[in-house]
Amino acid sequence: MTGSNASDPRTEMTTPAEAAPAYAMEAQPRRFKRLNLAIFLSALAACVVVSIVGLLAMTVIMLFIGLGSSSGLAAGGDDFGGGALLAAQLSAMNFILFFITIPAAAIVIGFSVGRFPHRRISGVKSYLRWGAIWGAILVGGTTCLFGLFGGPASAAGALICGACIGGLAGTFCGFLFHAIVQPARQLTELDVNVF
Numbered sequence: 471m472t473g474s475n476a477s478d479p480r481t482e483m484t485t486p487a488e489a490a491p492a493y494a495m496e497a498q499p500r501r502f503k504r505l506n507l508a509i510f511l512s513a514l515a516a517c518v519v520v521s522i523v524g525l526l527a528m529t530v531i532m533l534f535i536g537l538g539s540s541s542g543l544a545a546g547g548d549d550f551g552g553g554a555l556l557a558a559q560l561s562a563m564n565f566i567l568f569f570i571t572i573p574a575a576a577i578v579i580g581f582s583v584g585r586f587p588h589r590r591i592s593g594v595k596s597y598l599r600w601g602a603i604w605g606a607i608l609v610g611g612t613t614c615l616f617g618l619f620g621g622p623a624s625a626a627g628a629l630i631c632g633a634c635i636g637g638l639a640g641t642f643c644g645f646l647f648h649a650i651v652q653p654a655r656q657l658t659e660l661d662v663n664v665f
Contacts, residue, residue, distance in 0.1 A: 502587045508650035509584050512643040513576035517568050519639040524561025527635055531555045548620045553627025557613035561635045578604050583647055592654035597644040605640020606633040
């Protein structure tokens, strides 16, 4: 056995990217169109949809709990229903703090589903799934913090109700982002610019 590596088959192997010339490789878009527009509109829609779903949830919860209970408006009771009502009330008033919620949603969308086109993910299910997950984390986590003031049962109600509201809003935002960017179309179209 000689000490040279010239006959070693491992040193002669090349990857498929090295075997093909650059002009024969698949064209990949360097820049995606409408990405910033989709992030902004999805963040704006997140604020509005959370408010609408929160208002609907507040109406339904108040019908189940009843107007004469100890959990009044803007007060989370020390039970599960009071925490759920608190989460719905906070979600319904989401639009008041738009200067906080819209940038927060834009940052989360930009660093989560906003990176999917660059990773060549074009299926709508991934956008819906991760939009729902991040929506549930943001809204559920925020409402759970306020629900802690009423005790553990109130925090659990606020967490579950807030996560459901955020999940619904996040699913819509993931769908809206995918519809605006259209990653499948942008990933398959060829760039013929020579300049």
